[in-house]
Amino acid sequence: MKQIVLAFALIISFQSRGQITFIDSNTSWESLSKTAKKERKLIFIHLESNDCTHCNDVASKGFSSADLKDVYQKNFIAIRSNVETDNGRNLAQKFQVKGASVSLYVDAEGNILHRFNGSTSHSKAYLDFAQIALGRKGGKQLSDFEKEYQNGERSAAFLKAYIQKRREVNMPTSDLLDEYVGKLPVDSIKNFQVVKFIYQQGPTMDSRAYKLVQALVPRSMIDSLYKSVSPGEAVAFNNGIIGSTLKKAVDIKDQQLAFQASNYTQQTYRENYMLGNLHFRRNMIWYYQQVKDTANYFMECRHFLEQNHLLLSVDSLKRMDQAALQKNLADQTPLGPAGEKQAVRFAPPSQQYQMELNNHAWQFYLLNNKPRDLERALMWSKRSIEWHEELRRDKHHMPLGNPAYFDTYAHLLYKLGRKDEAIEWQAKAVEAQKVTGMSWVSMEKDLNEMKAGTLK
Structure with a gap:
């Protein structure tokens, strides 16, 4: 099964009748803009691909809500398009979207009001995103900033506001951040609030902004910065720096930059070397996978x-799950006069190990033709199935087991020439998928092709 994403795959919500009404997926941007202006509506664009049918199924479940239908029909022109089609590709290029799944909320002029990377079956999330976009209508938009910038506006105050506007809609800011820092007097870079602003943007480690902070700002001030914010915001600082640096490393295929980001990741686990090393290796593996260094x-x-x-x-x-649960409970913030603690979603770390086994097994199926490596991947896949059966907490949602894991195992068997076993496991995948409420069409198609001996 194509890779699954834990953060969204585990969020299941009860759905009501009705759903978002999408117009023809081939509707061009020009037509979308014209209709939105005429009807005085915003535009909702969901971009998806064939690379993750599970992500598309999750989105379909999320879009199926009577509450969403009312809000979206009243306020949005909605389109759902595949980036592998001409129109989907054009929309992705217009809004500088690389890959899928991505949801965009834009006005008729093409200003992005909100962006969500991923998909979720949690309908309320899409309701919240719509409200965010509606709340950002009017006022100074990105296109206004862009016009001023093109006309030569380069003051530090303007660049800071422009950065904040881009950040608001999850657009890259690294180029502007370096330009902003270049407009500041050297002494200003040592200002606590300036340093905080730079860290909030997630600067890449090879950027001018990051290097100047490291060169000019005392380590004691950076330590004080981390201590002055909540643990969540401190983690966000690190994740922003690591994430943007890894992304740039992939974009320019710079292995050394990826190594720097991975090493930074390891240093954030200074109290647990083993866990830090685990994340270091995860990052480097992700880098090699993204740049196709097989x-x-x-x-x-x-x-x-x-x-x-x-x-x-x-x-x-x-034991790992139990320890993480206890830490999670201890870290919750007391609320209210009685000191009740806030309920938070908890994802047991064992699930990540299961998913990594499955996801890497699937990548080996896609990219590797060596029997010895495929046998290894088959072992990883089998282990993910066994662990899921022993540890799963979602037995009501997946009473027959995890269909994604069955699907991976079946495909590896097929590629290894064990056709009868492959058919048996793919049939299990189809049946297990049916009871989850997600689409099983893709799995059933593969099953039929396995039976016919035509699966590629």
Whole structure:
């Protein structure tokens, strides 16, 4: 099964009748804009691809809500388009979207009011996103900033406001951030609030802004910055720096920059070297996968899983989950006069280990033709199925097991020439998928092709 994303795959909501009404997926931007102006509405664009049918199924479930239908029909022209079609590709290029799934909320002029990367079955999230977009109508929009910028406006105050506007809609800011820092007097870079603003933007580690902070700002001030914010915001600082640096490393195919970001990640776990090393290796594997360096990806992935995941037992994973749960409960912020604690969603860390086994097994199925490596991947896939059966908390949603894991196992069997076993497991995947309420069309298509011996 194509890779699944834990953050959204586990969010299941009860749905009502009705759903968002989407217009023809081939409707051009010009027609969308014209209709939106005429009807005085905003535009909702959901871009998806064939690379993750599970993501598309999750989105379909999220869009199926009577509450959404009312809000979206009244306020939005909605379109759902595949980036592998001409129109989907044109929309993605217009709004500088790379990949999918992505949801955009824009006005008729093409200003992005809100952007959500990913998909979710949680309908309320799409309701919240719509309200955010509606709240941002009017006022100074991105196009206004862009016109001023093109006309030569470069004051520090303007650049800061422009950065904040881009950040508001999850657009890149690194180029503007370096320009903003260049407009400041050297002494200003040592200002606590300036340093905080720079860190909030998630500067890349090779950027002028980040390097100047590291060169000019005392370490004691940076430590004070981290201590002055909530733990969540401190984590956001680190994740922003790491995430933007890794993304740039992929964009320019710079292995050394990826290594810097991964090393930074490891340093954030200074109290737990083993966990830090685990995240270091995860980042480098992700980098090799993204830049399609299959030789390094295969090698690092084999070592990573065999030296970590395959050494774990079900009991050790249970202890890991229990320890994480206790820490999660202890870290919750007391609320109200009685000191009640806020309820938060908890994802057991064992689920990430299961998913990594499945996802890397699937990548080996897609990219590797060596029988020995495919046998390894089959072992990883089988382990993910066994762990899910032992540890799963979603037995009501997946009473027959995880269909994605069955699907991966079946495809590996098929590629290894074990056709009868593959058909048996793919049939299990289809039946397990049916009871989840998600579409099983893609899995059933593969099953039929396995039976006919035509699966590619």
